[in-house]
Ligand SMILES: Cc1ncc(C[n+]2csc(CCOP(=O)(O)OP(=O)(O)O)c2C)c(N)n1
């Protein structure tokens with residue numbers, strides 16, 4: 001799969017892939033959930049292969065982010081990976097009816113007007129770094145989508161100039177997404193002592209913990225990140241600035257998202273991992289918050 | 302026989318199917334003749350280049366789409382058939398060809414081959430067989446002879462070669478032919494007939510690699526024409542031709558005139574919005 005994703009990155013072909021994560025490595029825990037495919041979703045592939053990674057936390061978000069997954073794939077001419085997990089893919093939830101009027105359908109930029117022979121440049125460099133993509137059947141726009149490095153016409157080109165120019169094109173086209181505030185959800189107080197930075201279905205127990213903390217009058221907030229790549233840097237940095245301690249709970253051994261955030265943003269966060277193939281409960285998370293704040297656990301009677 | 306097209310009807314000449322790219326192949330490579338044969342077949346059928354798609358994998362032979370005026374997909378090693386199948390299903394209006402080498406189709410990609418045959422989607426599949434991996438500089442391929450000494454088999458290839466046409470026939474193919482790059486007229490004719498066949502068609506194009514396994518002389522000794530008396534609907538007889546090793550029969554092994562199920566696009570009566578309305582208040 002990684003090789004074909006790299007091909008889609010290189011040729012700038014829109015494609016949407018759903019990964020319902022289970023416990024790994026290998027066949028691992030095929031009937032248990034885990035959030036351990038983050039690294040391969042974000043980085044898996046030969047070379048520097050950009051893509052967009054989205055993570056829904058609920059059934060309604062599966063709908064929402066799948067529609068937007070297709071829209072983003074089309075708009076950015078990019079592979080999009082939707083990271084679900086076992087527990088979500090088998091879940092039944094009661095949800096609000098979808099308001100389809102709220103969902104625009106975005107299609108990829110296409111060449112406009114008549115093209116003269118040999119005029120069309122599939123990978124034309126322009127301000128947005130997103131080039132109009134011809135569809136078969138359009139006259140004078142024939143090109144070969146090759147996994148080889150190429151020039152603006154799409155013809156194979158191995159020069160340092162071509163590789164530098166096209167690498168920058170492939171990565172820069174996502175710049176706007178890095179600064180977007182669309183793909184995060186904030187819950188809890190504006191300012192808090194502890195902030196939970198989470199993704200995917202771990203958002204459920206995090207929201208439960210925020211609720212419990214409010215009852216105990218502990219200032220706990222959370223930011224659920226729906227777009228894991230490119231990282232919505234501005235929104236995450238603003239959240240980190242709004243709390244004293246950042247805690248990243250996730251269901252994998254390595255703390256993959258914590259490492260991603262630290263590496264990308266140069267900040268330090270606390271990692272809380274669960275790796276038994278079982279999701280967190282809200283109490284697991286609240287217990288860690290108590291510990292971080294030096295609050296003694298209430299005695300169980 | 303190539304039908305003669307009245308001159309006033311010739312819009313596209315061979316030059317109209319060429320791009321500005323110069324093939325990267327070694328002088329004398331059989332793939333030049335296969336490229337020319339494809340261009341001849343396109344002239345015979347007068348396919349508009351904008352409605353033509355050529356899908357390939359990886360190898361010297363798989364560089365071919367870049368040299369033809371068409372929409373090309375130069376995909377990853379061994380995966381041209383899934384890409385071509387998806388393309389033809391999404392866009393039945395296009396003429397779709399899937400091409401590549403013996404390494405691409407019979408080694409890494411062989412898992413896709415019987416299924417592409419079974420699905421019988423209207424794709425013309427042309428495999429340029431040089432019995433070697435050319436691009437990676439001469440390792441044995443699944444069609445290399447037993448005992449063949451290469452860098453990857455310094456003490457001789459232990460495995461026996463497979464008979465690709467037998468696998469394709471056994472999977473239920475309805476058009477199976479073999480041509481040779483030194484017999485370009487016949488090869489162009491096989492490709493044209495394959496393109497006119499409404500289902501999946503397979504053309505085995507023997508195409509020597511002059512640099513790493515020059516078989517021109519050997520093939521000239523091995524080849525012979527399948528006689529006109531051969532009944533192209535006789536699968537058992539076709540299978541006997543397909544299993545020959547000492548000699549190399551050329552021509553149409555098998556041709557069942559009508560493909561089983563015509564290819565069609567997604568059912569047009571399926572409306573996603575109607576379907577979703579079901580979930581709305
Ligand atoms: C997944 C993968 N494995 C291996 C390779 C290396 N490789 C490139 S071409 C090739 C074989 C080419 O042989 P063939 O398909 O017969 O084409 P030819 O070059 O002979 O025309 C191999 C093994 C690759 N590109 N990708």
Ligand code: SF4
Pocket residue numbers: 325326327329330331332361362431435436509510511512513
């Ligand atoms: S290495 Fe062989 S197959 Fe490749 S271009 Fe040269 S002659 Fe052809």
